[in-house]
Amino acid sequence: MTTPSKSDDTPSKQRRTPGKQTPGSTQRTPAKKRNPLTALQEDEPIASPAPSSVLQMPFTPGRTPNKNRGMPFSPMTFTTSPAQSNICPSGRTPMSTPSRLRSDLGSARKLRLVNEQDELEGDIDVNTADNQVVIWGTDVHVNDCKRRFIGFLKKFHLNIEEANLEGVDPAKPFYMQKLEEVHLLERPFLNVDCLHMKQIDKTMYHQLLAYPQEVIPIFDIAVNELFFTIYEDDTLPHQIQVRPYNVDMFRNMRCLDPEDIDKLVSLSGMVIRSSLIMPEMRSAYFSCNTCSFHIQVEIDRGRIVEPTVCTSCNTAHSFELIHNRSLFADKQFIKLQETPEEMPAGQTPVTVTVVAHNDLVDAVQPGDRVQVTGIFRAVPVRMNPKTRNVRSVYRTFIDVIHFRRQKSFSTAGGSEQQGTNDDEESSSSKFSKDRLAQFRNLSERPDIYELLSNAIAPSIFGHEDIKKGILLQLFGGAKKHFVDAGRKSCRSQINILLCGDPGTAKSQLQQYIYRLVPRAQYTNGKGTSAVGLTAYVTKDPETGQLVLQTGALVLADNGICCIDEFDKMSESARSILHEVMEQQTLSIAKAGIICTLNARTSVLAAANPIESQWNKSKTIIENIQLPPTLLSRFDLIFLLLDPQDEAYDRRLAQHLASWYQYGKEGENDHEAMDTDLLRDYISYARNFVSPNLTEASGKLLISSYVEMRKVGSGKGQISAYPRQLESLIRLAEAHAKVRLSEIVDELDVEEAKRLYREALKQAAVDPKTGRVDVAILTTGISAGERRLRADLAQTLKRHLKERKSAQSAGAIKKDMLFNEMRERNDERITRDMFDDAIRALEEENFLVATAHTIRIVTLGESNFD
């Protein structure tokens, strides 16, 4: 029944009869060696000693329970191989580091039972040729597995990119650095990313997945041996425990099925509830009333069997439980609920019970989004402990091995918060390798900008530039710090105002963005009060305490706040925005609460022109009618004008009608990009790309700004403030981010400039009057009209010249001239056209016009005449 492992060169240690083993007396080295292996018998059904206690023994000899610790036919108590001795030279045992129970591995009732001795014979596969011991029922070669794991720890390097993200040295093996960290921080946990393991050793990875409760203890042993070889004199609170995470069969909770029982699974969800911490008895201490003989009984399958007869004095029923000498472990039940993103449409979220042990207790709070790695368990449900009614139903839960808190989208402030807790890892690892490669491929496409902007609100027709603007807003600028310059930080968020005629899909765009971005808020200006946007203080009805309730802007911190009907917002509410939109904070002083909240939000506002419809005869400023202080805080102001054009209408009608067809989700001429990819791409770019300006692009920016200032000085135009320079920089940076580029090129600046001009329809603005020439917006018609006007100007010029030669030079009455022109021309001339012609001539410096009269400019020319 023993399982000797023979070896040719090294004398194999024959497994001793368990009865003889008194842990305290065993020499340390062999005990240590064997002991870890005995830990593997967690699967062992037979008899009392829980494996975990065995694991505890060698390092805490004093506390070793005095009892029979092996059983005659345990398949687990096999001996070690020579390989192990090589790794751990004799005498190198950490004296002061106690081991610790791993209740996460063995708390559940053991599911697999081995009843018969003869079965065991078959289970222990001793492969004499390889001299390897195999855990029964599995293909795990114990020593081989240890060797592989140590090899993995020593071998694995991160690539440079990842190493930079993690802030480690790419030249050294990653996990060796982690061990050093353990050494320095004395936090005896080693988190192992299973994806790393998969890269190095697929077999080991699959073994881990399939037999976690057998393989993880082997890992534990291996890592401890390795650690104490390197840091001989180190003392840790307890032995290092390996915590694997990120199993690549990353599962949706919904997909957990019986196949997964007892396997290692990773799944993500949100914590909805956690129970109180419960002490769970791991071993009970009984003392005999008669002779004071004491005995320690380990938990077995969730039960502690009270010994009936004292082995020392043979008295029956004399034992008494001594509570304060029994051992307890912390345990907590946590309920996880499916995250909204993972849910199939039309179904309700599923929940999973998770059991946390020891250190992981209270590691997560309700509301956290976590990725859990653990062992999936199933135990039968008993309707009532008293009845023997056996049910076919099984209760399922997960014994947690590793928690990872996931941060939500748009962790712009992530860099500051990172690294505080190693359970909380940077969200880079949120994306799989494939996804990252996908991002790279995408970013190299020349049409990435168009591709992404088309993916935004595909159901909305046209408005390409606005979509581009919103896209840049989603990406945001680069974060800059000017602490030295005495300024906190420079805003990286881009604010956009959509201003235009009713029915130009402003609200629809906002709704779309609201749905796209995880942290977005949507409010309606009309129904929003100042407190609704910012924060307000309420009195809790039960406790009477003052509670700070946050409003939309604070809730959208690091996200986007969509404000519809911006113009209809009350003045007081709008004034709140001043602080938020530039300083990105929000100060509150109310009812004894004075504080400043972060509100790093991008604002996407929509407004109608002051008269609801764009008044063509008014300038931009007159139409928008928002205070310039607020206007200057918007990086982009888009004018959405109804072009009133037949061709446009026709295309629009077609587009709309296409939605009215059953079952067809509208046509997409463009290569559609799915929303998830878009969302991931944006969040990746936001978090990890922070482009810098080059010299050339800097120069270009300056010249563009100067140009903008010039234009802005014209009548009725939105003038450029120094803020607009920052805007341009932000836009250029965002455009560079779209390409995942670390450098802001001139190309980016050009696009930023173009977008800025395009947004304000500056191309269509009459520089003299400041009016938007709506006709220009509809291409085609305007060209002809322009020619007509030019013709008219020429005719007028000719006429004036003729007139001048006929009459004496001097002031000419405008009305008179208008009438003359009408008589001369066959076509109908409107007053507008006439005025335009005059203006054109004025630009040529041919004449000077006042309110009612015209004077022909006579420079040196007239002298010749």
Add this chain to the structure above:
Amino acid sequence: MPFIEDWITHPMTIINRLHEKSPDTFENDVRNYFQTNIDNPTFYKEIPSLNDRDDEHPLPSGCLVRYRAMIQDMADDEIYCTNYKVRSNDYQQTEIEKSAKYTDLFVCPPGYSVVEQEPPREKFSSRQCFLCIPVPNETQWVKDAYRHYFGEEFTMHKRSIDNHDNIQELLSPMKRLKTTTETNNDNSDTTAKAESVKPIAKSGYIVKVYDTTEEILLNTMVEFIGIYYDHGVVKADNIPTNDEMDQEQMPPIKTIHCIQYKKLAHINPLLHHQPTIELDQISISRQYILSLFESIFPNDKLLCEYLLLHLISRTYVRQPSSAYGKLSLNLSHISTEQFNSLEQLLQTILSLHSSLSITISKLNAMQLMPNKNVTKEDDNENQLMQTPLQLPFNSHLLIDETKMECGQLTTLGLNNIKLLQELLRQQTLKYEFHIYQLDYECDIRCLVISSTKSILPCDVYVRYESEQEINQITFPHFTKEQIDHIRRYLTYISQQLELDQTINDTSSDINTYIQEDFVNMRKQKLLTNLDDFHLLLVLARLETLSHGENILTQTHWNQAKSLEFTRRQRMNI
């Protein structure tokens, strides 16, 4: 059939027998066996229906039942072991393997005991669990008709529903209306009753479905046939015993282990018999309905037409933030008299109808958002609380805003209003799940009755206009047959989703025609808003469908246009 009695009263005996015979093909055998029986209409009728049962006459545990229900909540999947062994208590210790499918408990024949043994991994399987309730707001005539067509003949207390009775019952509300004095009292009665029913009694059942399916979604209507057990449900997701979180008793919810299920697109029993109707029948029924409406709203053909289109509207394409095809209607300036008769009429002709009266105090007091409450640790902690807005697809909701007064809304009231607004705008309803809210698509036709324009956003607003005062509403006399035609028509038409593809074919005449029209209307400033165009398209589509056609023609487009422009004229838009 050798054991005809057996298969209804003791289905498990048959299942066990099939399992003994051939454990390998067992699952197929069971399916086939029950399928053949269920497909036979006479046998089908003999299966007792849970919908017809009240608590006073419970069914014996372990018998086969029918259950017409709506999925109210979905519980987590459950893992169970498929097989177990029993060992005889005599010296032979013979072991028999039994199937644990379609049951929660291991059953031991006398003289045997269950072998307690950890089953191997492959002996586990999972089943889906749904919490089902009888379809909410099923109108009375639907229930009666089901009983009439599919009722069991051997019911303990035979409800003799012959044709005659049925007609009486159906027409009675209308007849009652003829005498005005009575009506008011009666109406208040009926509305009160309707509302008291709403917090649906815990008459739900947990249905365990074995074939994993993605087809069953929240709020779908399904007919289950399965084995009924009256012992409490075993909740597999409970946090285990002997800790403080688990003080709960077994909730009194009973289980059905589903053998076969059928998703119901509608619950109109009349259409189960005759799935289609002829074209001439359609136009006749259309006339019938309009004449019924006109008796309530004399001299207002426009309103009646809109009402009809509203009743057959249905969402058919969804886009983020918009749903196409819905037509919510807002009627105002109608008398109480008219309102009551309208509600009664709707109850008589629609298969799913509910009403919700909103006032300030009600809005502030009632939670309309279906929610799971995490803080409450009572026995239904994990159950979704049903609210009057959690309705099956294709239902009709009458929102009564006439009693609205001035007052202040609390946060709850405001959220309720927001919820209703979203429902009307996008046909989605938010559900609260502990830490986040989720939008669920729904398809509820909303009719808002208000004294002036409603505070809720409706697609169409019509003000009732008539010179004459309405004191008395007299419905034209219809036979039961005619009313059945109307019911069939309404359900049938709203099931017709497919419109011919011509509308999207750029070259088709109608498409060019519509485009031209659109361009012209834009020129004449008749259409300022794209939403108006959307509305016109919806109206044209519904107009087409209401005539039983499936190709949009110029006639219908023009009809829709004239309808809409007449309405606008009246509304002075």
